[in-house]
Amino acid sequence: MSGIDECLMEAMVLPGARGAAVIEWTSGLALGTAGDAPNGDHEVTAAELAEIARLAAEHTAFGSAEENGAGAARAGVGPEHRADGERLVLAEPSARVPGGRDADVPVEDVLLTTRTGYHLLRFVENTLDSSVFVYLWLGRDDGNLALARLRLRDLVERLALI
Known part of the structure; x- marks a missing residue:
């Protein structure tokens, strides 16, 4: 198990990592941040990404x-x-909300691409009713999206939210 700071430090060593955050999506608050934010402000980025996470988690279009x-x-x-x-x-x-072992989470991660980067949101699933996701911003020129998805999945599985 690792804490938020350790998770963010590990995410930032991924090739092309520009910024990372652990965000609570019901409130839009960043629980921790590292590196840069795409718009220069981690709190604004967290609030905007929380809207995307809510859409993905709460709408039935993304389920099986x-x-x-x-x-x-x-x-x-x-x-x-x-x-x-x-x-x-x-x-x-x-629709299933991420969290809890009894929840059937249809959305594991969300990927947004821009001309300059990749934005990856990975939902955290734990024994509590979690509404947390980990965000990773990768540069498009030097980021490895496949590797980032695999490593982020591993990081999230080890993340301990206390």
Whole structure:
């Protein structure tokens, strides 16, 4: 297990790393930052990235076909309803919020590309009801996106939020 500072230090040694942060996406607060921020302000970046994380985590478009009610849709039932015998019953929301071992997290990470860089958000899954993600900003010319995704996954698995 490693703490936030150790996680950020390890992220910053990745090829092309420009900046990193651990962000709580419900409030938009940065729990820790390292390196630079794309817009020069880590707090503004954290708030903006939290909006993206919320969209990815809370909307059903990013879940599996089964989670989104595709089977029900084929039967003429919308994703917000399920067939229960002869009647329709309001189903539980299919979007899953990252966190908790009982949650089925459809989104592992989010990748945004720009002309100059890659922005990678990786959700942290732990035993608490976590709403945290790790953000990594890579330069496009010298960043290795595949390596960054693998290493960030490993970092997040070892991250201890206390």
